[in-house]
Amino acid sequence: MSSLKLVPVVVIVVSLFGGFLYKFLFQSIAGEGIRVRRDFNSSIDCEVMEWESWSCSCDYDSSSVDGGCDYTGLEEVNVCRRSRQIYSNGLDYYYNCMDLGNEEFACGDYSCCYQDCVWSWTSWSVCDAACESTGAQSRSVGVEFEPTCGGSDCPNDTETSDCEGSCCIIDCIAGEWSSWGECNNTCGDGVEERSRSIVEASCYGEDCESSHTNEYQDCYSEINVDCSMSTWSTWSDCVLDNGLCGSGAKSRAREIISESECNGEECGDQVEEEYCEGDCCSVDCELSEWSTWSLCSVDCGDGIRERERSVVTEMDCGGLDCEDTSEVEDCSFSTAIDCLYSDWTNWTDCDNDCGNGTTLRTRYLVNGAYCGGVCEDDAGIEENEECESYRANTDCEVSDWGEWGDCVNDCDTGTQTRTRSVKVSQQCNGEECPDLTEQKTGCHEACAQDCSAGECLCFEGYFMISDTCYAVACTPISYSYCPSTHSSSQCSYPDVDCPGDTLSYGDNCTLTCQNGMVLQGTDLEYITCVGNSLFDPSESTIYCSIENSAPSGVEVSTTTISESMSSGDKLGYLSAIDDDSDWDTYTFSLVTDTSDFYITSSGTVYVKFNPDYETSEGSITITVGVTDSLGEYWEGDINFTISDSNENPTNIVLSNYTVPENSGLLDTIGYFSCDDVDVGQTHAFYLSTSADGLFAVIHDNELVVAVDNSDCLSQHGDYCQLNYEDTSEFELLVKVKDD
Numbered sequence: 087m088s089s090l091k092l093v094p095v096v097v098i099v100v101s102l103f104g105g106f107l108y109k110f111l112f113q114s115i116a117g118e119g120i121r122v123r124r125d126f127n128s129s130i131d132c133e134v135m136e137w138e139s140w141s142c143s144c145d146y147d148s149s150s151v152d153g154g155c156d157y158t159g160l161e162e163v164n165v166c167r168r169s170r171q172i173y174s175n176g177l178d179y180y181y182n183c184m185d186l187g188n189e190e191f192a193c194g195d196y197s198c199c200y201q202d203c204v205w206s207w208t209s210w211s212v213c214d215a216a217c218e219s220t221g222a223q224s225r226s227v228g229v230e231f232e233p234t235c236g237g238s239d240c241p242n243d244t245e246t247s248d249c250e251g252s253c254c255i256i257d258c259i260a261g262e263w264s265s266w267g268e269c270n271n272t273c274g275d276g277v278e279e280r281s282r283s284i285v286e287a288s289c290y291g292e293d294c295e296s297s298h299t300n301e302y303q304d305c306y307s308e309i310n311v312d313c314s315m316s317t318w319s320t321w322s323d324c325v326l327d328n329g330l331c332g333s334g335a336k337s338r339a340r341e342i343i344s345e346s347e348c349n350g351e352e353c354g355d356q357v358e359e360e361y362c363e364g365d366c367c368s369v370d371c372e373l374s375e376w377s378t379w380s381l382c383s384v385d386c387g388d389g390i391r392e393r394e395r396s397v398v399t400e401m402d403c404g405g406l407d408c409e410d411t412s413e414v415e416d417c418s419f420s421t422a423i424d425c426l427y428s429d430w431t432n433w434t435d436c437d438n439d440c441g442n443g444t445t446l447r448t449r450y451l452v453n454g455a456y457c458g459g460v461c462e463d464d465a466g467i468e469e470n471e472e473c474e475s476y477r478a479n480t481d482c483e484v485s486d487w488g489e490w491g492d493c494v495n496d497c498d499t500g501t502q503t504r505t506r507s508v509k510v511s512q513q514c515n516g517e518e519c520p521d522l523t524e525q526k527t528g529c530h531e532a533c534a535q536d537c538s539a540g541e542c543l544c545f546e547g548y549f550m551i552s553d554t555c556y557a558v559a560c561t562p563i564s565y566s567y568c569p570s571t572h573s574s575s576q577c578s579y580p581d582v583d584c585p586g587d588t589l590s591y592g593d594n595c596t597l598t599c600q601n602g603m604v605l606q607g608t609d610l611e612y613i614t615c616v617g618n619s620l621f622d623p624s625e626s627t628i629y630c631s632i633e634n635s636a637p638s639g640v641e642v643s644t645t646t647i648s649e650s651m652s653s654g655d656k657l658g659y660l661s662a663i664d665d666d667s668d669w670d671t672y673t674f675s676l677v678t679d680t681s682d683f684y685i686t687s688s689g690t691v692y693v694k695f696n697p698d699y700e701t702s703e704g705s706i707t708i709t710v711g712v713t714d715s716l717g718e719y720w721e722g723d724i725n726f727t728i729s730d731s732n733e734n735p736t737n738i739v740l741s742n743y744t745v746p747e748n749s750g751l752l753d754t755i756g757y758f759s760c761d762d763v764d765v766g767q768t769h770a771f772y773l774s775t776s777a778d779g780l781f782a783v784i785h786d787n788e789l790v791v792a793v794d795n796s797d798c799l800s801q802h803g804d805y806c807q808l809n810y811e812d813t814s815e816f817e818l819l820v821k822v823k824d825d
Contacts, residue, residue, distance in 0.1 A: 134172050140166045140167070140168045166235075168188075168189050172187045200234070200236060202233055203229060203238055203240035203241075204229070204231035207226075210225050210249075211223045213251060215251035217251045220249070220251075221248070221249055221250075222246050253288070255288075255291050256285070256289055257287055258286055258293045259284070259285040260284055263281070263282045264281050269305035270305075272309035272310075272348060273307070274306065275304065278302070278303060279302050281300050313345055313351055314342075315340050315341065315356075316340045318338045321336045321337070322337050324364050335359050336359070337359045338358055366402060368405040369400075369403060370399075371408035375395060376393050377395065379417075385456045386458070387420075388418045389417050389418065391415060392413065393412070394413075422457050423456040423457060423459040424460050424461065425455045425459065426452040427449050439477040440479070440515070442473070443474070444472060444473060479513065479514040482512035482516065484509060484520060485506045487505075489504060490504045491504060495530060495540045497533060499528045499529065500528070502526055503523060544556075549618050557590075558617055560589035560593070560615035560618070561587065561589070564582055566579055569629070569717070571716060572631055576715070578629070579629065581597070581598045581600070591616065595621070600630070604631065604633045610623065632669075635666055637718060638665075638720060639662075640674070640720070642691065644658040645725065646728075647726050648731055649699045649730055651696075657726075660685065660689035662714070671714070673712070674686070675711045676711075678709045678710075681695075682708075685710065697728045699728050706725075706728070707723050707724070708726070709721060709724075732825075733764055735760040736762070737761040738771070738822055741756040745808065747798070750791065751792070751796075752791065755781070755791065768786075769822050770787070771783050771821070772820070773818055780807065781816070793807045795807050
């Protein structure tokens with residue numbers, strides 16, 4: 087007796103380093119089994135479960151059946167069987183107790199009775215039809231007695247039938263009122279009407295409150311009524327112009343039925359005429375004159391030539407048909423014919439209408455050379471020659487003089503200007519334009535001392551107030567400026583040493599600094615009196631400070647970006663390369679427009695992206711700037727490289743998810759693989775849990791059976807270490823390690 091082939095499921099859970107958890111499903115195939123009956127004398131007590139219910143069917147008997155009924159030959163008998171579970175506690179126990187797990191007999195007190203299925207139809211279901219439409223209802227088989235001992239099976243049928251829905255409930259529906267109709271009197275008082283439709287209630291619907299369908303009201307109208315005329319009579323016979331054929335005229339008439347009212351349209355014509363045609367007049371075909379003969383189809387020898395004519399008037403009404411509209415005749419050339427040219431055209435106008443130019447005349451080739459004829463070597467179809475023309479001569483014309491302009495100061499007595507414009511420009515050899523600008527002098531007084539570019543000036547040592555020159559006088563000044571970036575120990579005011587309390591034009595005051603400081607804000611070491619209390623240079627931002635040198639570069643604490651870093655991580659620090667670094671302070675800035683980095687003013691560098699060695703271009707260059715406390719600035723490039731970091735493998739996959747129930751030792755189940763962004767890595771897989779030693783990994787990635795289960799089907803019991811009936815699912819925790 088063979089057992090069924092089942093398809094149970096074994097679940098294996100696989101986990102990576104780092105806490106990733108994956109599940110794989112294995113299908114285990116139940117093996118073939120044999121029921122063996124043996125008799126043992128043993129003192130082992132058998133422990134069994136309760137009997138299951140009897141199951142009866144028809145069977146064949148070869149000799150005898152438990153229950154006391156003998157049958158000879160192979161006869162069909164009713165056999166009943168039942169079974170119960172035996173607790174297994176080793177092979178000896180199993181073999182001594184296995185016969186207690188099954189009973190069967192025919193006839194006897196527990197013989198099965200042959201019984202066909204007894205059934206009847208259930209009641210019809212509720213009709214699913216909408217109101218006043220056809221639908222369906224169904225009924226199914228209701229089993230009263232199940233079949234036994236090989237009786238006929240119960241049908242699993244369902245029967246459907248058409249059915250009609252109930253009437254639809256319809257409430258009374260009063261439609262919208264129509265627009266008011268036309269007033270029944272076109273000129274004066276009248277009545278107008280409107281209506282609506284009513285759908286009466288049915289099938290227990292609600293009635294309308296009001297059921298009248300028409301309403302009337304007074305109206306007044308002054309509607310213009312047009313004249314009404316009868317339809318036109320039929321057309322009269324066609325009266326031909328020549329009395330025989332061709333064109334003519336026909337007429338028809340109508341009567342006035344009612345005159346127009348209230349300024350309506352007046353009545354129209356009562357008689358109407360229309361062009362008509364009688365029998366056609368015969369027309370003979372008329373042809374144009376023949377065209378000239380075409381050139382012969384050959385240049386030399388026998389050929390053909392053609393000519394054509396067109397139809398001017400088509401034949402009509404039995405006239406004479408058109409004759410041929412084309413002719414062909416033979417032609418031949420045996421005599422040499424030279425080129426034939428047309429006459430020359432007239433000379434064209436000179437192409438320059440003002441001076442020397444070129445004029446042109448042309449001709450065309452009428453016939454080329456045939457049958458050995460020649461063309462003149464120097465013959466052409468275009469000739470030109472020099473010409474002279476002054477057709478474009480135009481004299482200049484100007485407008486009247488305009489008003490005198492404003493006085494323009496100069497180094498003399500000033501000037502005024504007036505202008506006129508060109509109305510017609512001079513062309514070719516026409517008369518030239520006269521002057522368009524005219525000036526006159528004497529509109530202001532001359533400068534008292536000096537003048538430059540029309541502006542009055544004073545001599546050195548004088549200054550001007552309201553066009554009057556006064557002698558220059560200066561008083562000594564002092565300075566009180568230090569930049570906000572400088573501390574009191576870094577900045578002081580310069581000393582001003584002048585030759586007296588009152589200075590004349592050109593006198594110098596010496597500027598000096600104390601305590602080893604140097605002068606800032608000017609390249610000179612003195613200031614000069616150049617105006618009334620004015621000095622050169624005039625800057626008030628001159629000061630003394632410690633001698634400062636500009637930064638010459640920037641250093642970074644590291645230029646390597648680890649792949650393990652994340653956006654927002656601190657990369658390192660910037661420091662300035664400067665001879666004054668022992669006392670100076672610095673402000674750093676990111677010059678490059680990039681979203682990958684952030685630099686604080688103190689020089690801390692942060693990454694703002696997630697570095698990826700595998701997808702990067704290898705290096706990143708940024709430009710940074712540094713400003714010292716005295717405003718000196720430097721900028722330059724820094725090159726960063728991304729270093730490769732080993733990353734965890736991900737996504738463990740097993741090539742096969744099923745294991746046969748009777749697998750042998752080291753039978754291959756499948757192979758592990760995983761994803762790894764680090765190219766070229768090799769991987770080793772390990773089992774953290776192996777289901778009590780049932781599974782193992784060999785050769786780093788091959789999952790195999792770690793026990794010999796091949797004797798399970800023949801030996802049973804403890805030999806069945808991969809037994810689907812005992813355990814159909816296993817969980818394995820799998821780890822993977824890269825290089």
